[in-house]
Amino acid sequence: MKKVILNILKYLAFLLLGLFLFWLSFRKLDLHEVWQEILNANYFWVGLSAIFAIISHVFRSLRWNLLINCMGYKTRLSTTFYALMVGYMANTAVPRMGEFMRCGVLSRKEKIPFNALFGTVISERLFDLIVLMLLLLIVVFTQWSLLGDFVVRMTKPFADLVMSNILLLGLLTFVVVILLVGAIVVYIRFRHKINTLPGYHRFHDLIAGLTQGIRTIDRMKQKGLFLMYTFVIWFFYVLMIWAPFFMLPETSDLDFMAGITVLAIGSLGIVAPVPGGVGAYHFIGKAVLVELYAISGNAAGSFVAITHAAQTLLNVLVGAFGYLMLFFIDHKPPKNEKS
16 A cells, blocks of 8 residues: 555656646747647648657567567567557556556467566667667767757756765765675575575566566577667657658758757657656757757747647557457457467
């Protein structure tokens, strides 16, 4: 019960943070003008962006299948795609819940161990984090004249916080290292007794499954195909941001590189632990458009409001459709059903 209450309080805290950032994003704007821009936007480009998003999700499903198949399990593209979209739908309500949800529904549908699936998700998320970091580096170094002051201004508070608490951080790091070393020494010395504890083998199997999933990229034979799918995923992510530029007159002159910049920096708002990226995406996306590309606050606010709402609606609708398909319409037997 205590854990449930703590989780609820944590969720409410992040939700309030998101709402606070949302308020900061729009508090100084002319909301009537923002609303007029939203009403007069050319939604053809929003629809095209949704198509690009779905294509990227299909290729993400194909890439996930590579990891799953590498472990010896069979999957269908359709069930993997539907499970992925159910996960995105869950993320709109509870941050990071989608990773558990998509593994859970695919495990149930195709009879694949949950821990192995979750290991593949950790693996691909770590790989995508590396891609995102590379994109950020490319954006910063190719547009330093444009981004230099912005990066310094955005990172200075964090750098100041770290430097002012350097001794505390050093002490915490030392304590963590000592605890890890101590845990390893205790396990090595008493491993025979630890192996007999209740629940040990279940925990061991869980870790083994996670490790199997995480190591799939390293063991995969089709690394070139994995990299190609990754490139296509991120290319369509950029198109998903670039296409809506044309829906508003003030953003229509922004180029493809601007799309990469908004994607790379704006993704930091999506990964923030607030429900559906609400507030965090609006705050960062608007700041990028206003500070870097001199877009007016009203137009920037309209852009982030439309694009975030469109992506959220897409995830909810396709995710709900995917759940219906998986458990109420598609009655095909699991690919990994034991005979």
